[in-house]
Amino acid sequence: MDLFFLSLVIIILGGALPLSIGRRFAAMKTAAVAGIGAGCLLGCIDSGFKLSQTARFSASFDYLKTFSLLFQMDSLSAFFLVIIFAISFVATVYSYHYMNSPGKSFRTSVNYFFFSLLIVSMALVVTAGNMIAFMLSWEIMSLSSFFLVIYNYQTAENRRAGYLYLVFSHIGAMSILTAFGILYGYTGSFGFAGAGSITDTGKILIFIFAFIGFGSKAGVFPFHVWLPHAHPAAPSHISAVMSGVMIKVGVYGILRIYSILHFHTPLFGEMVLIAGMVSGILGVVYALGQSDLKRLLAYSSVENIGIILIGIGIGMIGVSSNQPVMAVLGFAGGLLHVMNHSLFKSLLFLGAGIVLQKTGTRSIEALGGLFKNMKISGATFLIGSLAICGLPPFNGFVGEFLIYLGGFKGVSLEKTSFALSLLGIVSLAVIGGLSLACFSRVVGIVFQGEPRSPAAVGRDEKGPTMLISMLVPAAFCILIGVFPQVFIRSAVKAVSSLELGYGRIPLEPFMEMTGNITRAAMLFLAVLFLVLALRTFLYRNKPVSRSGTWGCGFTQPTVKMQYTGSSYAASILDFFRPVAPRLEDHPLIRGRFPQKTHYRSSIHDIAELHMGNLIIRPILFLFERLHWIQHGDIHLYIGYILLAIIVLLFFV
Amino acid sequence: MIHPIDTALSLVILSALFSFASSRLPGLIKVLAFQGVAVSLVPLFIGHEMTSGGVSFTLTTMIIRGVIIPLSIYLVIKKVAIRREVEPIIGYHASLLAGLVLIVAATYGSHKFNIPSSTHPLLLPSAITLLITGIFLLMTRRNAIAMVLGYIMMENGIYLVGTTFSVRAHHIVEFGILLDVLAGVMIMAIILQNIKQTFDDVDTAHLRTLKE
Amino acid sequence: MESFILWIMAILLAPFFSGVILKVKAFFGGKKGPPVLINYYTLIKLFQKGSVYSTSTTVVFKLGPVVSLCAAVIALMFLPIAGRQPLLSFNGDVIFVLYLLGLGRFFTIAAAMDTASPFEGMGAAREAYFPIICEATMFMILVLFVKLTGSLSLSAYFAGSSPMEIWHAAGPQMVFVIIALFIVLLTENARVPVDDPATHLELTMIHEVMVLDHSGPDFALIELGAFYKLFFYATMVAGLVFPFDLGSPIAGFGLFWLSLLIIYKVVGVTESVMARYRMDLVPKFILTSFALAFFAAIITLEFIQ
């Protein structure tokens, strides 16, 4: 048996064992973490090895006599597998101290079981080699993650999240199935091999349906509605895996469909690029409007999916307009951002998790000043934030840099491709600025300043596994940011299995780029050191004292006077008011002895708003109109039968 | 020459028309009994070779269709003692007219099909008449008992089609069908009794609570 | 070596140029004004002092000045000064520089948020908001430049005869670009009409309010960073306004420093004759720059095709 399957088996065993241990909390947790962690580690090493060797591997199983379940691994799969296993490993380790309610022992073991199922099914999705295997793993992935989402089913919000998630994943799966159905209609086989030879209309249809299906899993606007509900609802290590890894499986699907179709029309690139820009900008705008920490991170995932899609879209445009360099840069940048985002987004979710566990609240308006007592969490969270803003010398910059380079290659093209490249570049810039605003807000409000409520006062950060599992991705954020060589090389390798028709992609131009990034990052670090040294020198033998913050003359400051998260974002959001309407609740003060009043504001997601108004309500209305069919009168029931006969007899 | 089958079938059609307009249940049941007898006798006259089995089967059919089934419904009426007439959904005179139109239309429509030449010319029209009368009663009568009678009439019509066309059918199969119909009517009779006991009425307006 | 010397000169002279602005403003105010070297005096004074830190602050507060200075210093390394090749250059260095300045901004904001002061938070929010549009403008201009030169580094736009070539290719629309860039300069460096560094009302400040709690050498580092950032933008504007390649290095140097002086004076004049915009009008003002850059790009590209 291949190591890959061995690791999957270990993971499943690690998930199933806790079910049998059940009530003995510590033993159960140890077994789960050890099993799942070991499996993930093995899988990660194995697929990393396969990625570096460019080893292809495939295995086929007979299924229900008629089908075969084909699993095969090329460098694209291996690239995603590394991410899946690595992040799952980190999350698993984290969970040991995060899942800390012995009262919920059994539920926790169930959670571990579905977690292991989720990891395995994700790994199977990215290796699936035919429709049956793909759909099977895809649906198991959806179902198992649903159970993870409703782990805390007691709150109505989480139930709603679970429901939305379930419905969206079903609709998405149906859309993918439609795409596969059309494909099967042309080729008559469950494999993907013949997809290159079908008609163009068929290819376009397949791609559109697949894009909707995969896009709804990846959280592409406007199919992202479930995402900001579902990701925060799950326990934080699960959120990390869902946001960091699971939505990337949707990206994988888009790439895979693109590669099997062998159809290099500009249409696909335009579609993906526009979807990416819209998701990117709106995602970060909504993120800016959230006051729930985990919801904010979830919306930021929408944004990052947008960035990834911009990269892929630029790649596709590059392919269609015969610009190999642009194509490879776009795809590689997108893929690298997949890896980067999985690192810093899981890091941020884990950070949010530790905040949630220690303070008991997810509302950023109730937090503040956590940095003082939670040094490691604060520092790693800061690194994650810097990385997610795409700032050098962190990993986020590297991915975006490649995408930019690809996009600027597209500037030399004509007409539509030019216009789209231009828009892609400008929206990347805007996204960058907005996410800087968004994450400076998070860091500033949550970790800095003074505690805004008692919940945030005097918290520690006990829980070694949690801290370790945050330090590791943080280290990788810096590592990739400074030495991206290996990682860019793997991304380019993954691109080469997209079958763009370039044969072996030469690595040298990319290595030069990497060298530049490394040098620039090193330069930055060097200058930083110098300035730090200078600063130390300047402070030699100087009096340094501490006192309260300067209140500009006001001498009685309270913590409530601090700037809030919503006021921080308010003016930016005003700019985006047409797409991010703000709902305010503020009873006016009336009468001589006015009642206590309050002010509440929330930012609405137009996709969610219009989904209710334009889709759900008409459907409900329509079907409610038809309720008279079942009116209870037997005479008309018999009439239906007669009617059916009479109508049919006309066709005889 | 007036063939007995012509007479029988004409009478059947007439009785069907009568039941369109009939407002009294006992009368309707008598009509039904007559139909049952007439319909069961038809095979005797169509001129297939007679066997003793065939004759005895015809007699059994006659007893069941002409006596037992009407009687069981009649007993229900007796037992539950209907005091009040229930107005039908479509009035009696309008029913009669509608019935005539439907029968003519259906007979005309049946010519679309390639009918075996050996068939008696009146057979198909009378079968269709019975069928339509039955369904019409089912759809327009609020009285539950009248609806059951409609069902029986419909069955008679189908039987008429069946006996004539399907020469191959074994008697045992025919008998099975008959038994089914009988059991069905029995069960309906029991339900009718229960309806009467539960609601103190046989108006189906009481039976409209299960809906969306 | 030449580049290094130029870089050192930039590092040393940047405070001087900022002093020029003060002088111009004083002139318009009918005052004598501080000496031109005032900034050097201030820096030296600050370097000699100690610091008072707020009890609310953490290590991020101390990192803020350092990182923002770092970013500005490195930005200057990639900038062709006086039309000469910069110290460093690679394909894509513009993106790196712009993002590096973003990093500096992040830390400035983070340091401001660290103090728990409502005023600093207010300033931070504005500091986070306005540069978003500036970045869009900058990348818009970048697209134009890349289309014209086919290259993606600062040296390709501002070194040697490149500015002249850009002018030739783009034509009079370059005026739009220059105005746009100038607006970006005003915004990024917190000048009137976006921000008034000299006001006394903290509520209306952007940059100055964010550094209220910094003192001593820390504050000096912040000031230095601000000088370099202004120098960075001013050099770019100067490069475009005076694109002439005079051939001889000496004449080139002379022209450069002269043009730089003019740009600083223009900033000073702008500060003197304009009033600060109301806060909610500022985005519209900055958006003008984006619109200008956008039109310039569209019109120019039409001509090229």
Place this chain on the structure above:
Amino acid sequence: MVEILFVIPFLTGIMAFFLNPSAGRPLLVITGALHLFLSVLLWMNRPEPIFSDYFAVTPEGLLSLLVISLLFFLISIYTTGYLAAAKIRSEKIFTGFMLLFLSTMTMVTLSDHIMVMWIAIEATTLASAPLIYTHRSKASLEATWKYVLICSVGIALALLGSVLISVAMDIGKVDAEVSFSALTNAAGQLDPKWLKAGFVFILVGYGTKMGLAPMHTWLPDAHSEAPSPASALLSGVLLNCAYLGIFKTNKIMCAAGLGTFSGTILMVFGIASILAAATFILKQTEYKRLLAYSSIENMGIIAFGTGVGGLAAYGAMICLIHHSLIKSSLFLTSGNILLGYGTRLIEKTGGLVRVMPKTFVAFFGGFAGISGFPPFGIFIGELLIIIGAFRSAQYVGAGFFILSLCVIFAGFANHVMKISFQDTNVTAQMDEKLSMVWPQYILLLTSLVLCIWIPDTLYQTINKAVFFMGGGF
């Protein structure tokens, strides 16, 4: 010796009327076990029937038979627990008719003669009517009344259809037994016009019983008013029996080259049923009615798949088997919920996961299965139907199919979430006895296993069954 399969339950059913109620429950289980044993034997040996004119062992019959046996056995085990908890007044009648019901359904699966098939299907109606009226309430009376009358009328039309098919034989000068197998072989000579007319009547007739819209009207009433074991039988296997009649007739049509005609009609009815189910599932207030409408939906899916033919016909058979397994499990579970909460309204339930955790597992598993999630078999079935529909270029049909499935899922999931997780302070009014959860588990497990591994003989049988519709592999 095949006939023994329906003779035994018939005799035990008659016995049950005369025995002490306490003997009824074991009788039920023993008969169920015996029946299961015999059907497995039948699968292994495939003996010839004594009355080969009337009965035959056909692949589709075998499939249904095994499902019926297995379901009845498990339901009978559940029934013992249910009867103890639910206090039914006339237990004798209930057990007796349960057994008669089994007998008639078995007869349906084995009958080959077109009239015998009709007799058996009508008999199932009659045998199941008293089951629906078990609770003796006004509502159950109404449901029974509608069930008996509408189904009888519908099935009467099917009788007419059967007669018309024999007319088609007369005209086509076919001299053979009026049995499905003979007709399928001689299909080419039948008069197409009469054959079509016959098919239409049979489809509408048996379609009434199967629950195809717009003839489905009785189904939600009957299924929701019947006691849960009976509902499970009604939904799990009775619908299959009616489908069997349509399936066999469709086979004749396909053999006669009229597959397009019958297929189109089946597809239209299928889509209509799914849409009708969607209409009422979205805002349903009672969970048993919800399940009933879901049955209508699944019958629609099966009809659609059969109509499409080819790959989809295979998928339809898979759906048929798994729908029986999963839906009956769901109905049994709904019995637990009814006993536990004492209400049929979704509104008043909630928090099943806490109140009755074991029942919850069965309930949610069933929901996942019925919605087409792996590892339950309907997943494979629906996948094949959709893919098959595209393969046959039925784009419009497939579009409607997929859209309405999505709508139904959204509605169904909403209710299931409420029942399973809604906040509530109710405590269960029953304890979850093993006999009242394990049958459901076994049913679901069977579906699960069949989604992972299918025995060769089962696979071959399905292939044979759909052979005439161009199905199978």
